[in-house]
Amino acid sequence: MRTRTINVDYLARVEGEGALRIDIKGGRLDDVKFRIFEPPRFFEAFLRGRNYTEAPDITARICGICPVAYLMGAVHAMEMIGGVTVPTPIRNLRRLLYCGEWIESHILHMAMLHAPDFLKYPDAIAMAQDHPDEVKMALKLKKIGNDVMKLLGGREIHPINVRVGGFYRVPTRREMRAMMDDLKWALDASIKMVKFVTSLPFLEFEQDYEFVCLKHPDEYPLNEGRLVSNNGMDVPISEYDAVLIEKHVPHSTALHTYVNGGGTCHVGPLARYSINYDQLTPLAKEAAKDAGLGETCRNPFQSIIVRGVETVFACEEAIRLVEEYEEPDRPFVQMEPRAGTGYGCTEAPRGICYHRYTIDDAGLIQDAKIVSPTAVNQKVIEKDLWHYVEPNLDRPDDELQWECEQAIRNYDPCISCSAHFLKLEVNRS
């Protein structure tokens, strides 16, 4: 019996360490394994015994590209325990900080990590030789996202200005206004980026996903909302553990997630867009329409377009938040600890990021659970690979490998975040 193995030992252009192995035996697809071998990081374990005030700064170190997701998950959970509601200016600053993260993360992924797949370049540096204007535009956009992070978060990587109850320091109106010209440029540039990625060649690959994301009655979700799906799920985030369950599998140091009583679920831009289309800003809707997207999108290869639409949204939203900004009387609301369990679930660029903490009366953390979006998406990535490889078994290994890696990058996986654990092997026998 002829065996073919397509093996990628170490996936490039993703954060962290993972691999892919595809086994084909006798002309039939035998197995697909998306392996995450990044060592476990034990964040949940070493949070135990720490003060509740430390959780945002500790968990922000989980990721260099989406630290805001971890900051926000932690502060929302602690504030739920303490019964703290932050005033509108603080809430809006958090939303603006998240816009900064979406801009820099989405643009990095679109232009630097994913677009080269579509255009058959090994990396963004090679792509830049033929597409210098797009790459320059993307770099400037990313820097504007970084600048928002720096102004509100204190620095562009691993912000240190967020605390339970608000911020250590809030920006002045003048500092906020100083970003306006750049944000207006960014809005225009993000619309051009959508046009660029829409021109890429796309594979036909519509999938029947159970999308899971946050939904908020008044806004496109960033920090807050109920946990909903296109399959009837609609619960408060405090019921996350009842509706989404985790299982350990031998080939991954990151736990796989399933819908309780159901199958896999898909989190991230496609889910947010498809469930929250109505909440997009006008220019984001227009960009989506011009890109040929409907009100839902089920082709994961088109996630690059949806990320572009969400970048338009983030720029438009950031401009609104800057225009409306009034300095709060105090940069934070004081919280007094009390024993209890709190939940935080926010929309990282890659999808929902869930936190649950239990603290005691002294404010010491007794238990912590953190679920990254990449961990949730692992199983659906494997399913995509099955569905993509099976009808394409006759294709040469090198083409299959390229498109399988591209299919993984559809999810902008952040393996470092997911490891509690990438490398591609295709084995044909």
Add this chain to the structure above:
Amino acid sequence: MTLPEKAVPDVDGGRRLVIGVGNVYRCDDAVGVVVARRLRNRCRGVCVAEASGEGASLMALWRAEDDVVIVDAVRSGASAGVVHRLDAHVEPIPSAFFNYSTHAFSVAEAIEMARVLGTLPRALVVYGIEGSRFEAGDVMSSAVSGVVDDVVERIAGEFAFSASER
């Protein structure tokens, strides 16, 4: 002090810019910032910037007419305290050199991207100081702190030589 083999040229209208890259709360990763801060006091007329190493922000720091020195901690497998000097106009910067990644777009990728886009500064030298400890903490290893003076003098020498060449 030994003058570098290929000193940084000085260009009319350009700045002499030192960029210290690193995280001062990560032991040896602080060394780039420590060297840059020392040069702020040591050299008149030298601009000093501190950077996290994030690629897009790093590329925005320099202009085409600048003479730039980047100082960063590296981990290439050499002994702690070994100082590497790389001239970006002479050789590519190895991406595996730097102890940092934000989805793989950091110092080396920024320099190589700038080379392709034609946005490298007129002169760009990278000093990489081999580190051994990168855990949380604000104390550098003795092997790394012991070479700070030497690196400061070598970079000052680069700029002094370029000034004398003007």
